[in-house]
Amino acid sequence: MTLLLDTHVWFWSLQSPDELGKRCRTAVESPANELAVATISTLEQGQLISVNRIVFKGTLESWVRRGTAALGLKSVELSHPPAILAYDLPGTFHKDPADRMLLATAIHYDDPLVTADERLIA
Numbered sequence: 001m002t003l004l005l006d007t008h009v010w011f012w013s014l015q016s017p018d019e020l021g022k023r024c025r026t027a028v029e030s031p032a033n034e035l036a037v038a039t040i041s042t043l044e045q046g047q048l049i050s051v052n053r054i055v056f057k058g059t060l061e062s063w064v065r066r067g068t069a070a071l072g073l074k075s076v077e078l079s080h081p082p083a084i085l086a087y088d089l090p091g092t093f094h095k096d097p098a099d100r101m102l103l104a105t106a107i108h109y110d111d112p113l114v115t116a117d118e119r120l121i122a
Contacts, residue, residue, distance in 0.1 A: 002034045003027060004076065004106045006115035007041040007048075007098065014067050015056060024114055028071075037068065038076045038105045044098040082108040094119050 005013070005028070012019040013028055020028065027033055042064050048054045056063050068075065078101070085104035086097070093100060103120055106113035113120060 001032070002036050002074070002109070002111045003114050004036050004038060004102070004109070004111045005041070005073070006102055006113060006117060006120070007044045008116065009114050010037050010041055010067065010071075010073075011045065011054060013071060014063075015054075021116065024116070027114060034074060035071055036074045036076050036111065038102055039078050040098050040101040040105070047098075076105055076109065 009020065009024065009028070017025065028035065042060070045054065045064070046060050049060060058066075067073070082101060082104040085108055086100040089100065089103065093103075099117065099120060102113060102115075105111075115121060
């Protein structure tokens, strides 16, 4: 099964795996699962760096390269269908465009989104 990692799950998997819950860590580490990350997560990482909410060694480019290789991640590129769906989600949804895009990407590709974000889980 392909699992789409939320931005914070990707970050925690590499920088502080102890932040991951037991079920999440088991799913991420299972060889039965293929892991994916959406390119919107790279954009979100860049934004978090720019406001000093996260810090890591090297450049964003080198971190993404190392991080995708270390976890064997496949990249899910931005595309029009999930972008359209991002603002056509049912119910009341928060305004964060990255979260909208992540959820819409997971729905579009029918991949579970691995997240600790209660708003996305709901």
